[in-house]
Amino acid sequence: MINILIVDDQEEICLLLGHILRKAGYENIESSATAEETFKIVADKLEADEDIDLILLDINLPDKNGIEVCKELKSKEQLKDTPIIMVTGDEDNTTLEKAFSAGAVDYITKPISKIELRARVGSALQLRKEIKERNAREKELEETAHKLKKANKKLEEMASKDGLTGLTNRRLFDRLVREEWQRARRNNDYLGLIMLDIDHFKEYNDFYGHQKGDDCLKKLAHTMQEVIKRPGDLVARYGGEEFVVVLPQTDLSGTKMIAEKIRQEIVNLKIPHHESKVSDYVTVSLGVAVAQPNSKENRVKKLIEVADNLLYEAKEKGRNRTAVEEKIIN
């Protein structure tokens, strides 16, 4: 539905213009005789969220200069893409130039030629149609780009975070721990590693069900994140029931202390574990190893291996305890 507004103080001109346009097939035509009336009609339409597709504007209105009116109309954001065609008499070129500066796209001279009117209106409306379509496409593109950005972000997160616990996942851990080794080597620092594993977790799942098993994992992950709070420290989910903690710039006694803290905090959660042979509650076993890298070769795998062996030792020795490698790995 195309909406056209005709503004002219001579009723006969409005009649003529309206008539020609209706015959040309445009159905929604309104007219106005003064600047004041025009602004009111425009305000009403914009408030009702209705489009104004074209304005034919007399350059001489009784209450205000037509060019001023044009300027004011074009200053409205909603009329940004609405073409205004000035209806002129015998205006000189300077006046016409002013009209274009005020935002008019074209002009038509009185006495009105039907053919000219139809041609100019037709071309102005065609242009508007294309601008509207382009704007719609741009909007769609913007929305699609936004959706894409969101999806990519999610994908990135999914690639690096463990879905259940929100911890860094194994994939990202493997990369980060290698980087930490390099950093420790450059700065001649210690690098502490803790591997931990939930005691009798299979039995826990079997007895309480996998839903509770998942809840348990989440609780433990949360507790560990409460303990490991320094920026730079890393808690990751290493396997199904296995976790790993990376502590840059932390020596043996420091790493030992953190490991014990984690173990204690988890016991303090007092999560009932009926099937544990170790305790009435969920417990973890931990293996600790610390490196002070000085070889060119990246030997972080060795560090992990040692920590893993100590974890095994902790299990062998009765679970719910921390086993520590006293020798610093290079």
Place this chain on the structure above:
Amino acid sequence: MSEKVPVDQDLKALIPIFMDNREEDITKLKELLAESDLEGIKRVGHNLKGTGGGYGFDKITELGRQIEEAAKEENEDSLEELIAELEIYLEEVEITYE
């Protein structure tokens, strides 16, 4: 001698109103001239100039232009002639629709 004026078929419905308005214009012009209101006459002339041709009456546009000019020049004799010419034209014009 009457003038035959071809008018666009599409505008047929508007012609009665148009002609009525022109008759009013004649009355008005005569009044204005009697009062020597040249500003007023200039305005009417200007409007006639702008509207006539659009409806198919180029002669009315032309007369309107002349009336506007004469009013500017304050030529009341000329105005009297032009108004008379317009009146006769309106009485005698024959419209054919095409």
